[in-house]
Amino acid sequence: MKKARFKVDELESDIFKITGLEATVGAFYEEWEEAPGPTPMPDISTFRDWDRILLNKYKPFYLPLCDLCCLCTMGKCDLSKGKKGACGLDMAAQQSRIVLLSCAIGAATHAGHGRHMVEELVSKFGSDYPLDVGGLSVLVEAPHTRLVTGIKPRTLGDLEDVLDYVEKEITHLLSCCHTGQEGDNIDFESKAFHAGMIDHVGMEICDLAQISALNFPKADPEASMVDVGMGSIDITKPVILVIGHNVPPAAAIFDYMEDGGLEDSIELAGICCTALDLTRYTNKAKIAGPLSHQLRFVRSGIADVIVVDEQCIRADILDEAKKVKAPLISTHYKNFQGLPNRTEDPTDEIVSDMVEGRSPGVVILDSDKAGEVAVRVAMGVFPKRKKSGIIPEESEIIEYATKCTKCLSCQRVCPNYLPLPEAMEAAAKGNLQPLSDLYESCIGCGRCEGEGVCPNELKLHSIIIGASRSKIKEERFKVRVGRGAISDTEIRRVGGPIVMGEIPGVIGIVGCSNYPGSWKDNAIMIEEFLKRRFIVTTTGCAAMNIGMYKNEDGLSLYEAYSGAFDAGGLVNCGSCVSNPHISGAAIKIASIFAKRKLNSNYEEIADYIHNRVGAVGISWGAMSQKASSIASGFWRLGIPVIVGPHGSKYRRALLGRKDKEENWYVIDARTGKRVYTGPAPEHLFISVETKEEAMTLIPKLCIRPNDTTKGRSIKLNHYIDLHKRFYGAMPDDIQLFVRTMADIPITMKDEILEILKEKGWKESEVPAPDPTLLPRLVRKKGDGNGS
C-alpha cells in the first residue's frame, strides 16, 4: 500500500500562515492482477442479505444459560416465556446479542494480538520487510485479506493498514451490543457473522507477520517433529515455561539461549499457542501440553521460571507460581497481574531481585529484555528451587482421602462431573487407580478446589495429578509443528476431487481443551477419518492433543500420516491464529481451482464454498470467545461447525430442518430454475453430545449439492457405514441425499433400494445443477423462482 504524504515547512497567504504542517492523505493500493470486486472493505450492512439467506436456511435455536439479562442497571430482567426486558429486548435478541458479544471479544482478541505483534515486528524488521508465507508455492498469500478488503499485502507495513479496517469494524460491532441499539435477533446474528469474517482477517494478519518475520515453516508438509507432553521435559535442567499466544518474548528467550550457547543446557517448554508457535520458531522447544495442563504443570514445580504473554493464562497464575517458588515474568500489558513494571530497570537488578526471592514477579514489556531475564533467572533459581512442587505423594494422597466425607460437592462443581468422591473412597483404601483414571478427562480448571467447595479443603486437582505420576512420566509424544498455509500447488492437486466429492471431505479439528471426556477422543475421531481418506487439518490445543495419543503401532498420528493437504493427510497449520489457513484453503479452492474472482468478492466465494466444498469444522473442546469468533468466520462462508457438548453453552445453534423441503432449493445458475438438492449441508452450527454422534455427523455435513454421483456415493458410504456402526441401523434420511440411482453406494444397493421404495423416492430431474443461492449469478436469466 502507498500513501500520499506532503509536508509544508511554511505557507503564508493573506488570511493564514501555516508552519511545519505534515499530513498523509488517503491510501493507494498497488494494483494486483485482479480488478476489484463488488465489496471492498465491507461494513456491517454489506452482507446482510447473504447472511439472511443462510439464516433462513439455518435458523437459530436459542439455549439460554439463564432467564435473566444482567447487562444494565435497569435490570436484572426476566426474559423467559416471551417476556421483554426494561429496554424492550426479548430472549431471542438477548441470546443473539451475547453471541455477537462473544464473537466481537474473540475478534478483538486476535486483532489486538495482531496489532501488538505487527508493531513489534515492524519496529524490529522495518515496515518494508517483505511478506513470505511459502515462496512461489503460495502466491495467494492472504486469501482472507484479499477477499474481504481487496488489499494484497506485500510488507509488514501493509498489514497495519489492514488492521486499521479490522479495528474499525470490531468497534462498530461491539457498539451494537450496547443497550438501546439493535433489537432484532437475526440482525444480531448477521453482525456475529461479520465479526467472524473480520476475525479471520485479523488472525490471518497475525500469522502472516510471524511466519514471514520469524521464519516459521512456510507451507511445508514435512515440517519437523517436536516433543509434546510433560514427560518429555528434562527435569535435570533449568526449565523455562512460556504460556499464552504471543510468541515474540518466547522467541527472544530462545535467541538469548542460542547466543549464549545455552540451548542444550536449558529446557524451553510452552503451554497453549505460544508453545505451538515457539516450536515453529525452533524445534528445540517442547510443548508441555494444552491449556488443560497449565495448572498441573505449574504445580509440578518443573518450571523454574514462568513467562506469560496474553490469552488463556490462568488469572491466578501469580498465586500458583508463588506456591512453587517459581518467579513470574509478565511480558504483555494485557496481563500485568498487579506486578511492578520493571521494563526500564537495569537487567542485573531485576535478575538479582528475582533470584534472591525479593520479587515474586515482574512486568517486562520488552521481549529481548524479558528473554535475557528469563534465562538468567532460570539459571539462578534452578539450584535453589530443587524443582519443589506441590503435588502430593502417594502416602499423602491416601491420608487426604481418609478425610473425604463424600459430600459430592467437588463432583457437583466439576464441568464434567467426574466421580471424585468414588475415586477418593478407593484411594482411602490404598487404590489410586480410580483417581488416575480421571487424569485424561480432567480439564484442569481447578473448580473442585474452589473456596468453600471441599469442607476439608482438599486439593483435589493436585491429588488427581499426584495419583497419575507414572502416567505423566510416560507422557512423551510427537507433534508435527505448524506448517502455516496450504500451498497453491496442493490446492490445484486436490481442488477437483474435493469439489467433485471424490475426496469425501476436509475436516478442520481445532480449538480448546474443554473436552467432555478424554483428550484422546479427538485423536480417536480423527484417526477414523484419516483411514477413510478425508483431509484433516488442525490448529491450537486440538493439534497438541491429537499428538498425545499413540495408535496401535505405537505411533502418534503425525508420525503415522502425511502432513500434506491431500487425502489421508494430517495437516497441522499451527496456533489459533493459523485457523485462516483452513478456511483460506476453501477460499483458494474457489479462487485457484474454480478461478472465481478473489478480489473483494466475498459473497460469490462464500456461495461457491457453501454449495461445493465439502468441509466441516469441529471444535470438540471449544471454550473461549475466540473459539466462537473462529466458528463464526466459518459460518459466513457457509461451512458447518460441530462443537462438543460444552459448546451448547454458546447459547444457540444454527439448525437446518431437513423435514422442510422448501428450505433445500438452490438456483441452477445455468437455467435460473430452482432445484431441490436435499439438506446439504444439514446444519451450520450444532453441538453434539458424544464422539459417536460427531463421527456420524461429520461425513453427512460434508455432503454438498455439487457432488458428482461418484462423490455422493463415496460420502453416503461413509455416512451410512458409521451410522450403522454407532446407531445399529440404516439412517432414516437416505432418500433425501440420493438424487439418482448412480448415487447409491454399490455395496449397499439392495438395502438402500428397499428404503427408497418404502419412502416413495423419485429420481431427481436435475441431479447435478450448477448450484447458487445468489440470483445475480444466474448466467441464463430465468425468473429465479423455478416457474
Add this chain to the structure above:
Amino acid sequence: MAAEPWQRYEVPGPVKAAVIKKPEMVSILLKKAKKPIFIVGHEAAEIDLEGKKPIDQIIRIARAADIPVVTTAHAMAEFLKRGFKPAASMTSMDIGNRLTDPTWSVSGEDEPHDLALILGMTYYVGFVIEAGLKSFAFDHLKTVSLDRYYQPHCNWSFPNLSIEEWSGYLTIIAQEMENK
C-alpha cells in the same frame, strides 16, 4: 436430596421447575396429556440402575402408554438391541428445535406435542435445551425431567435422587402406566 441444580453453578432464573414429590404425579400428567413424547439421551443406556438401565424402564413406560420415543446421540442402538424401535433419532439440538415448532410432531401430524418427558441427556446439555423450550415452546409444550438430578428449566422435575430412589420412581411410573 434438595431441589437445587445438580451442577452447582447452573442457576436458572426466577422460575424453577416444580418438584415431583411422588412418581405417581408423572402418570397423572401422562394420562392428561393429548400428545406426549419421550426424549431419551445416551446416558439412559449407560447408568447402572441396580442391575438394569434406565432405558429398560423407559421402554416399559413407552410401551404401556404408547408414547413415541425420540432418541438423541447414539442411544438408538441400545433401544434396537432391546427390540424397541424408536420413532426417530436425532441430535438433542434437533429435537429441542423441533419441539419449539407448534406445527411439528414426530408422527408428521400438524398438532404439536403437549408434553415432553426427558431423560438421559448430558446434564448441562439438557439444562440449556430445556431452557430453550421454556422460552420458545412455553405456549404449547410442558416439560418433565425424569433424570436423576433436578433440572430447573422444566415445568416439573425430580429432585436430586439417590440411585435407589430414582430406580424406585421409574419402576412406579412404569407400573402405574402398565396398570392404567
